[in-house]
Amino acid sequence: MSKGQRVIFHVDMDSFYASVEIFRNPSLKGKPVIVGADPKGGTGRGVVSTCSYEARTFGVRSGMPISTAYRLCPNGVYLPVDMDLYLEVCERVMNILRGFADRFEQRGIDEAFLDVTRRVKEYDSPESLVKAVKKAISERVGLTCSIGVAPNKSVAKIASDFKKPDGLTIVTPDRVKDFLVPLPASKIAGVGKKTREVLKHMGIYTIGQLARSSRENLQRILGKYGVELWCVANGTDESEVYEGEQEPKSLSGEHTFEIDVDDVLMVTKTIDAIGARLAAQLRDSKLLFKTVTLKVRFEDFETFTRSKSLSYHMIDESAITGAARNLLKEFEEDKRKIRLVGVKVSNLQRFETSPPTIKKYL
Ligand code: TTP
Ligand code: MG
Numbered sequence: 001m002s003k004g005q006r007v008i009f010h011v012d013m014d015s016f017y018a019s020v021e022i023f024r025n026p027s028l029k030g031k032p033v034i035v036g037a038d039p040k041g042g043t044g045r046g047v048v049s050t051c052s053y054e055a056r057t058f059g060v061r062s063g064m065p066i067s068t069a070y071r072l073c074p075n076g077v078y079l080p081v082d083m084d085l086y087l088e089v090c091e092r093v094m095n096i097l098r099g100f101a102d103r104f105e106q107r108g109i110d111e112a113f114l115d116v117t118r119r120v121k122e123y124d125s126p127e128s129l130v131k132a133v134k135k136a137i138s139e140r141v142g143l144t145c146s147i148g149v150a151p152n153k154s155v156a157k158i159a160s161d162f163k164k165p166d167g168l169t170i171v172t173p174d175r176v177k178d179f180l181v182p183l184p185a186s187k188i189a190g191v192g193k194k195t196r197e198v199l200k201h202m203g204i205y206t207i208g209q210l211a212r213s214s215r216e217n218l219q220r221i222l223g224k225y226g227v228e229l230w231c232v233a234n235g236t237d238e239s240e241v242y243e244g245e246q247e248p249k250s251l252s253g254e255h256t257f258e259i260d261v262d263d264v265l266m267v268t269k270t271i272d273a274i275g276a277r278l279a280a281q282l283r284d285s286k287l288l289f290k291t292v293t294l295k296v297r298f299e300d301f302e303t304f305t306r307s308k309s310l311s312y313h314m315i316d317e318s319a320i321t322g323a324a325r326n327l328l329k330e331f332e333e334d335k336r337k338i339r340l341v342g343v344k345v346s347n348l349q350r351f352e353t354s355p356p357t358i359k360k361y362l
Pocket of ligand 2: 012
């Protein structure tokens, strides 16, 4: 690896919930194990959380109705979700991974990014460090994982999914382009159905086509997200492995007026000022929000909160202030003066490449 080049691992546990169940009950090994809702002989409601790779050969997948899974694989072993156990195992896995990283970032229940740029120098090669990580998880937790190694996070994430289960895919800096070019654009984290449709309209199906497409065009159609996608496709994603405090569950601001007010304009101006502050904090922390809550305290100290959840995670200041202003309308009829107003954004999510706003569909 050349100087200044980072070495990033993305680790993803294999069929996580199902593997934990098999570790708990080794007689299930080799069987199609399906974790999720009760199939009730094929009439059950609810979905599959995950399943073992043996069950996947029958076509069973995460998110599929459990009744469909039952039709595909009637002789499978169906187990309920035991979240407490999975969280306990998750914590043990993450503690092991943290010990191997210069910088560590957990993602979801069974994934993490490790920046090992310095650490890897203690090993013969990135491969020997990967083997050490896999060995530690296997010996101490009894599970397998798949690891992608690349000079940046987005490529490492795609690489960890490239070969599963128990996979190892190393993409050296000189191979990044060749690795990405033939893959479908949907392999990029965060590219779901909606973005796929937009890209399809632009004639873009593969990451290679995305990389060669016009950056300006993508920006015009998908906004900042379009530029992020273009960078990922060109292998130039430079986002850091984020090592932070526990992520905040919400961000909020409030203001108590010097004198209780009955002027709506004054209240909306204050809402706007708080909204602008929150939007800046969100940007700095790379967080999106989905829920906006308005707090209103009247002169007699009676306090109300009203919330609105948006259809997408967003980062825009106008989405915060717009939602909060709308919520304020609910108090229009109240003749009491307002003593305090507050705005909170919650239901937060980190973003690297997920779309804050899709400006326009073609
Ligand atoms: P994933 O890592 O997406 O899936 P996985 O670990 O089961 O399988 P893979 O080997 O392909 O990585 O998700 C991690 C866990 O999150 C999974 O074990 C169960 C849970 N999950 C759900 O509950 N519902 C879902 O739709 C998905 C995708 C995952
Ligand atoms: Mg997984």
